[in-house]
Amino acid sequence: FGDLRRMNKRQLYYQVLNFAMIVSSALMIWKGLIVITGSESPIVVVLSGSMEPAFHRGDLLFLTNFHDDPIRAGEIVVFKVEGRDIPIVHRVIKIHEKENGNIKFLTKGDNNEVDDRGLYKEGQNWLEKKDVVGRARGFLPYVGMVTIIMNDYPKFKYALLAVMGAYVLLKRES
Amino acid sequence: LRKNVEDFTGPRERSDLGFVTFDITADILNGKNDFCSIFDWNVKQLFLYLSAEYSTKNNALNQVVLWDKIMLRGENPRLFLKDMKSKYFFFDDGNGLKGNRNVTLTLSWNVVPNAGILPLVTGSGHVSVPFPDTYETTKSY
Numbered sequence: 340f341g342d343l344r345r346m347n348k349r350q351l352y353y354q355v356l357n358f359a360m361i362v363s364s365a366l367m368i369w370k371g372l373i374v375i376t377g378s379e380s381p382i383v384v385v386l387s388g389s390m391e392p393a394f395h396r397g398d399l400l401f402l403t404n405f406h407d408d409p410i411r412a413g414e415i416v417v418f419k420v421e422g423r424d425i426p427i428v429h430r431v432i433k434i435h436e437k438e439n440g441n442i443k444f445l446t447k448g449d450n451n452e453v454d455d456r457g458l459y460k461e462g463q464n465w466l467e468k469k470d471v472v473g474r475a476r477g478f479l480p481y482v483g484m485v486t487i488i489m490n491d492y493p494k495f496k497y498a499l500l501a502v503m504g505a506y507v508l509l510k511r512e513s
Numbered sequence: 514l515r516k517n518v519e520d521f522t523g524p525r526e527r528s529d530l531g532f533v534t535f536d537i538t539a540d541i542l543n544g545k546n547d548f549c550s551i552f553d554w555n556v557k558q559l560f561l562y563l564s565a566e567y568s569t570k571n572n573a574l575n576q577v578v579l580w581d582k583i584m585l586r587g588e589n590p591r592l593f594l595k596d597m598k599s600k601y602f603f604f605d606d607g608n609g610l611k612g613n614r615n616v617t618l619t620l621s622w623n624v625v626p627n628a629g630i631l632p633l634v635t636g637s638g639h640v641s642v643p644f645p646d647t648y649e650t651t652k653s654y
Binding site: 392393411412413414415430432433434435437438443449454475476477479480 | 557558564571574576577585606621626
């Protein structure tokens with residue numbers, strides 16, 4: 340903390356602004372991705388083993404959600420059940436689409452014995468386009484593990500944030 | 514890719530239930546259309562599925578996955594399956610299977626890479642299955 344006392348107020352404000360710029364840029368990139376892909380959550384981490392051996396817990400998925408992309412059997416979609424926050428990554432196994440484009444579909448995890456009807460809301464038998472967060476287009480293995488560790492061990496998350504904050508505030512450009 | 518099928522519809526209170534048995538032969542053709550060439554260094558597995566596609570009065574487009582299989586890298590890439598029953602119940606949303614002459618079965622697969630893009634590929638060759646005009650009440654499955 341000797342360093343911190345030696346800096347005058349101006350330098351401190353400068354450091355804080357630098358930090359704010361980094362955070363803003365990161366946010367802008369994230370928002371930009373949301374716009375380009377059309378999905379509210381263009382990057383998701385696989386949370387369960389229900390799609391093994393294709394995807395394991397901790398894998399990272401890249402999604403798109405273009406409005407005109409039709410939903411077809413065999414596609415891997417990420418959806419949210421009404422009222423719940425957790426995104427689920429499963430495969431579409433049945434679709435029934437009307438002429439006007441209204442579609443209802445059923446999903447199932449590759450590694451599950453039964454389809455997802457048990458996961459849907461009480462009385463809900465089908466999913467609709469509005470439940471879809473996006474379609475899985477690409478994936479990277481293991482990379483999402485960091486998010487899972489931070490969720491399961493919050494102390495790790497705070498420690499990481501503290502270290503990052505201290506580094507950014509104390510680093511000085513000479 | 515060749516498929517041979519036999520089918521009939523069973524009665525249910527509200528929706529038609531179809532029963533299909535099929536054979537799948539994945540031929541090794543001229544090196545461009547076989548599964549061997551799909552398994553390159555970045556392919557972890559193939560998720561194969563047989564889907565039935567048809568339209569009915571109720572719905573302009575219906576697709577139902579009847580059967581699927583995971584083929585890992587290193588497994589025998591040739592398929593010789595005979596007299597397979599569908600893995601999943603072939604329910605229609607309504608009564609559109611009865612007398613439907615135009616139900617098409619296609620084999621497709623999802624290429625799962627070690628890392629990268631996840632493409633969905635449809636196999637060449639599909640089979641049209643006409644469903645009979647009457648319900649069968651006595652066949653057991």
